[in-house]
Amino acid sequence: MARLGFDERELQSRRAIFELHDEDLQRLTAIRAIAERHMAEVVDGFYALLLGHPGTRRFLTDDAQVARLKRTQSAYFLQLFDGRCDLPYVENRIRVGAVHERIGLAPKWYIAAYRRYLALLLERVVLDIPDRAEALAAYQSLKKIVAFDMSIAIDTYIAANLESLGRHQAAIRELSTPVIRVHERLLLLPLVGAIDSQRAQQVMEMVLVRVIEEKARAIIIDIAGVPVVDTKVADHLLKTTAAVKLIGAQTILTGISAQVARTIVQLGVDISSMHTLARLSEGIELGLELVGKRIAPKEPS
Amino acid sequence: MGSLAFESQTLSSETMAIDREEDIVHVRKRARMLAQARGFDAFACAALTTAASELARNVWVHGGGGQATLEELSDGNRFGIRMVFRDQGPGIADLERALQGGYSTARSLGLGLSGTRRLVEDFAIDTRPGEGTRVTITKWTRF
Amino acid sequence: MSRKGPIPILRVGNVLLTTIHIDLQDTIAAAFQEDVLTEIEKTGAHGIVVDISGLDEVDTHVARILAETGAMARLMGTRAVLVGMRPEVAATLVRMGYAMGAIETALDVDDGLRLLGGRPKG
Ligand SMILES: Nc1ncnc2c1ncn2[C@@H]1O[C@H](COP(=O)(O)OP(=O)(O)O)[C@@H](O)[C@H]1O
Ligand SMILES: [Mg+2]
Numbered sequence: 165m166a167r168l169g170f171d172e173r174e175l176q177s178r179r180a181i182f183e184l185h186d187e188d189l190q191r192l193t194a195i196r197a198i199a200e201r202h203m204a205e206v207v208d209g210f211y212a213l214l215l216g217h218p219g220t221r222r223f224l225t226d227d228a229q230v231a232r233l234k235r236t237q238s239a240y241f242l243q244l245f246d247g248r249c250d251l252p253y254v255e256n257r258i259r260v261g262a263v264h265e266r267i268g269l270a271p272k273w274y275i276a277a278y279r280r281y282l283a284l285l286l287e288r289v290v291l292d293i294p295d296r297a298e299a300l301a302a303y304q305s306l307k308k309i310v311a312f313d314m315s316i317a318i319d320t321y322i323a324a325n326l327e328s329l330g331r332h333q334a335a336i337r338e339l340s341t342p343v344i345r346v347h348e349r350l351l352l353l354p355l356v357g358a359i360d361s362q363r364a365q366q367v368m369e370m371v372l373v374r375v376i377e378e379k380a381r382a383i384i385i386d387i388a389g390v391p392v393v394d395t396k397v398a399d400h401l402l403k404t405t406a407a408v409k410l411i412g413a414q415t416i417l418t419g420i421s422a423q424v425a426r427t428i429v430q431l432g433v434d435i436s437s438m439h440t441l442a443r444l445s446e447g448i449e450l451g452l453e454l455v456g457k458r459i460a461p462k463e464p465s
Numbered sequence: 466m467g468s469l470a471f472e473s474q475t476l477s478s479e480t481m482a483i484d485r486e487e488d489i490v491h492v493r494k495r496a497r498m499l500a501q502a503r504g505f506d507a508f509a510c511a512a513l514t515t516a517a518s519e520l521a522r523n524v525w526v527h528g529g530g531g532q533a534t535l536e537e538l539s540d541g542n543r544f545g546i547r548m549v550f551r552d553q554g555p556g557i558a559d560l561e562r563a564l565q566g567g568y569s570t571a572r573s574l575g576l577g578l579s580g581t582r583r584l585v586e587d588f589a590i591d592t593r594p595g596e597g598t599r600v601t602i603t604k605w606t607r608f
Numbered sequence: 609m610s611r612k613g614p615i616p617i618l619r620v621g622n623v624l625l626t627t628i629h630i631d632l633q634d635t636i637a638a639a640f641q642e643d644v645l646t647e648i649e650k651t652g653a654h655g656i657v658v659d660i661s662g663l664d665e666v667d668t669h670v671a672r673i674l675a676e677t678g679a680m681a682r683l684m685g686t687r688a689v690l691v692g693m694r695p696e697v698a699a700t701l702v703r704m705g706y707a708m709g710a711i712e713t714a715l716d717v718d719d720g721l722r723l724l725g726g727r728p729k730g
Binding site for chain 1: 477479495498502503504506508607
């Protein structure tokens, strides 16, 4: 629900968009008795349609499953006439949408099936209401709640897609910023290639996330593989160091060549807040010290 | 079909009052909710909600209250969130200094405006002495 | 303990521990600062751990209150350690150009207490 941004405010604003007023809900409760009378016909008719089309039939594997789905569908059917459209109702609709997304039912099938459902409701339920004006009003109300439901289902599809897109991106980021665990609570990031501000931001985020994941005390960033270290790059490294410090860990910068040292000093970048070392091996020694360990020669046995 | 270049389109728009200090929290929470629903990651959400806090606080502290308008946008490829903060307060006399950072007339940090600017993709200020201030920011999802 | 604000301050041995779980609006922030200082005065605690793992957003206003409270504690001879800051919060503050000065930090409450000597070294 949080993911979809659904709170009371969103509920009210969405109901306003669909003009789904309390009178509509009352109108639907008023015809509940008629609806109940026709429930079995509507549900059976609906599944007959679904089974009649290859695009939807493939989701319906056996009779037991169809029987189960019919029971769920009956419950859904009755909820339309419960006169409630509150957060629990929405939550239920989100679940329904999520299930359809998970089994891979494309939105076009969902919408097409819903259109049929509405047609059945019109034929079986609405036309059974004796008063013509009342029937028409009830049908309008039904369409509102059905459209409201569809909007939620579509949002569920979109949210699921966004989530999988996000996972793909995270995977790509991880490949370009490989943070390695050197020892318990000690991490290493060998940076290779040019660093523009977009990549620098990714690096910072990845470093922070990994430090928290591994509860690292320190992270070594080796910049031997970075071709150009200018003020901008130095500034990014300083920012990353500052952020790492804020979450309670330390940064060790290694792989600083004579050329880079010269540039940094000439550019006037103040790197006094950083641990800096020429060689990665020295960085590892310092890092181990920070986590309370030491590399010692093997005792002769 | 390839990607179609759409004009950016407003999907929704809502306006909230900033009359009390609690309203800063309301605006910020609403911004977070919208950002999360549109797939902004944790870092982008934090950037957006922090920007909302800063600007809403400025409306309240420096502008004497006003309104925030939150809009959801789409450009066909990405979602965006645009926020407009408006007040009818004294306006910002020295805009250049206020944007430089570290300058505050309220003896606070003075990093609200300059910092917010670095957190979002679009940042615009319209301010007139004696008439008020309007700050508009937009942040987009990363894909 | 006579607290003015809604944020509890616990005593763990010779160290104070406080968890910020709500928005630090003006009145709450003022009460929090006062409570911290009163508690330090009363207990003579040599350190205080401030846990902000519950905050999903820290703007410059809140950051300043935290940094200030730390500085005041230090003036009274009490080390202040900020713990539990989330990655996205740290990244945002740094991008805005605020690194919270000289305040000490640790990953979590355990590390914070250890740093202050409240827990065995590990
Ligand atoms: N809405 C506003 N109305 C009037 N003045 C403003 C407004 N927003 C910002 N300012 C001015 O710009 C300065 C810098 O703002 P900001 O960067 O947010 O720092 P701070 O709020 O800490 O002072 C403020 O001190 C104030 O003088
Ligand atoms: Mg401000």
